[in-house]
Amino acid sequence: xxxxxxxxIYEGYAYSYPHKHSYRRLNNLQLQTLWQxxxxxxxxxxxxxxxxxxxxxxxxxxxxxxxxxxxxxxYLQTLEREALAINNLxxxxxxxxxxxxxxTPSFLQPHQLEKLFAIIRKLGGKPEHMPSSFEVSPATxxxxxxxxxxEQGIDRVSMGVQSFLEPEVKALGRPQKNNEVYAALDxxxxxxxxxxxxxxxxxxxxxxxxxxxxxxxxVIRYEAEEVFMYPLYVRPLTGITKLNQGPEDxxxxxxxxxxxxxxxxxxxxxxxxxxxxxxxPHKQAVRSYSCQEDGMIGLGAGARSYTHxxxxxxxxxxxxxxxxxxxxxxxxxxxxxxxDYGIELNKEEQQRRFVIKSVLHGTGxxxxxxxxxxxxxxxxxxxxxxxxxxxxxxxxKNGIMRLTESGLDYSDAIGPALYSEDIKQLITEFELx
Ligand code: SF4
Numbered sequence: 533x534x535x536x537x538x539x540x541i542y543e544g545y546a547y548s549y550p551h552k553h554s555y556r557r558l559n560n561l562q563l564q565t566l567w568q569x570x571x572x573x574x575x576x577x578x579x580x581x582x583x584x585x586x587x588x589x590x591x592x593x594x595x596x597x598x599x600x601x602x603x604x605x606x607y608l609q610t611l612e613r614e615a616l617a618i619n620n621l622x623x624x625x626x627x628x629x630x631x632x633x634x635x636t637p638s639f640l641q642p643h644q645l646e647k648l649f650a651i652i653r654k655l656g657g658k659p660e661h662m663p664s665s666f667e668v669s670p671a672t673x674x675x676x677x678x679x680x681x682x683e684q685g686i687d688r689v690s691m692g693v694q695s696f697l698e699p700e701v702k703a704l705g706r707p708q709k710n711n712e713v714y715a716a717l718d719x720x721x722x723x724x725x726x727x728x729x730x731x732x733x734x735x736x737x738x739x740x741x742x743x744x745x746x747x748x749x750x751v752i753r754y755e756a757e758e759v760f761m762y763p764l765y766v767r768p769l770t771g772i773t774k775l776n777q778g779p780e781d782x783x784x785x786x787x788x789x790x791x792x793x794x795x796x797x798x799x800x801x802x803x804x805x806x807x808x809x810x811x812x813p814h815k816q817a818v819r820s821y822s823c824q825e826d827g828m829i830g831l832g833a834g835a836r837s838y839t840h841x842x843x844x845x846x847x848x849x850x851x852x853x854x855x856x857x858x859x860x861x862x863x864x865x866x867x868x869x870x871x872d873y874g875i876e877l878n879k880e881e882q883q884r885r886f887v888i889k890s891v892l893h894g895t896g897x898x899x900x901x902x903x904x905x906x907x908x909x910x911x912x913x914x915x916x917x918x919x920x921x922x923x924x925x926x927x928x929k930n931g932i933m934r935l936t937e938s939g940l941d942y943s944d945a946i947g948p949a950l951y952s953e954d955i956k957q958l959i960t961e962f963e964l965x
Contacts, residue, residue, distance in 0.1 A: 537942075541941075542765065543949070544765075546943070546948060546950075549885045549888045552836065555844075555848065558874050561844075563871055566839050566841070566871060567827075571827070572624050572626075574822070576829070577657045579630075579631070579830075580594070580830060581639065582834050584597050584639055588692075589705015590770060591770060592850050601641075605644065607833075607859065610862060612654075615651045617867070618831070626818065627656065627817070627821075628817040630659055630662055632665070638668035638669060659687075660684070664688065665687075670691060670715075673719055678720065681723075690729040691716065691728070693751075694708070694732060697710075700743060700747075728756050729756065730754070730759055733762045734783055734786040735782070741786060752793070756809070758809070758812070759807045763944070769851055798810050801937070804892070804943035805943075827839050833862035841876060843877065844871045850964060850965070879906075881955070884952055891926075891935060891946065894934070896932040914950065916946075916949055916950060920935070925946075
């Protein structure tokens with residue numbers, strides 16, 4: 533019954549809505565005006581460092597490998613100018629959550645990390661007082677850097693491992709050494725981060741069910757507090773498109789088996805990709821950030837910012853030379869008072885965003901809150917929600933519509949099925965650089 537609702541389970545990852553491929557040039561909107569009417573007491577602060585020690589074959593994130601050191605220094609200087617401008621023009625009151633991502637922020641040298649945290653603090657971000665996450669890679673973590681993150685109040689460290697078998701990471705276009713992975717894991721355990729998250733990918737060429745489950749078992753053995761399991765998507769312009777890919781698609785089988793293993797080991801499922809160990813302590817900010825209702829301030833090239841009516845960022849690219857030129861343009865920037873790339877969200881898109889962000893996450897869709905905000909019934913407006921309930925893929929209890937255990941498995945079909953026709957069209961027409 534479930535399968536008849538969706539022809540393709542792996543339509544796309546609705547990480548955010550609208551998707552970045554729907555962004556276009558905007559008519560120089562004033563930053564100050566954009567944020568004037570926004571609530572600013574529980575913002576998300578996201579800082580993007582678009583640098584890595586290598587470019588993985590599966591990755592389409594906005595990052596370049598091995599930039600020169602002076603480029604990173606210059607980038608940090610611009611980041612400081614941008615933070616200053618945001619302080620003056622947006623005047624954030626307080627932050628409810630922090631994430632430092634990229635790229636691989638642990639690529640930075642210790643003195644550069646110090647500078648980065650000084651910038652975050654100047655903007656009013658206090659990592660010790662809110663959930664604060666930092667991305668690292670096995671090859672770039674050192675004792676000194678982890679000590680610094682610990683002192684700064686980072687409580688969640690996320691490391692992309694992808695696989696614990698070298699031939700599999702090689703098939704993903706990532707020449708990673710297992711001894712480096714285990715050394716990084718040992719080091720991480722020596723600090724008091726309340727959450728260590730490990731990312732894994734399933735669906736690599738040559739991967740078998742047992743080789744995949746070996747990686748899942750390693751994560752369980754390590755007692756990682758969180759696991760993100762990503763299905764492999766082969767995306768345009770990424771290195772993996774050139775590698776030999778098998779015709780077989782076992783992703784769903786691999787996912788289901790791994791999920792059962794994690795559940796049996798005491799993890800609970802938060803979303804299709806995310807599993808968290810029961811009783812993991814979770815730091816709370818004075819006012820928690822709500823992804824449906826609070827805004828996001830993105831710092832850096834490639835970072836997205838969200839107000840209720842506009843989502844914006846720098847331009848986006850995947851090819852190295854294009855990413856590089858966007859970063860160089862960012863570094864040269866002296867004024868941050870205008871927003872010129874992104875998408876304006878009309879009422880319809882704001883409503884869809886609320887629904888998509890709620891449904892795909894374990895918290896579910898609060899239909900009463902939706903009714904209060906938008907003045908109509910979400911279940912009537914989006915017939916798919918009713919179909920999901922009828923098919924047993926979602927439940928409705930006490931005003932919360934939630935995907936069931938089997939419904940979560942279809943998140944990558946459900947999310948895109950809730951996109952508006954306008955957004956689908958923009959995504960289709962997007963010219964990837
Ligand atoms: S997957 Fe992570 S480490 Fe690899 S290129 Fe992308 S951001 Fe960098």
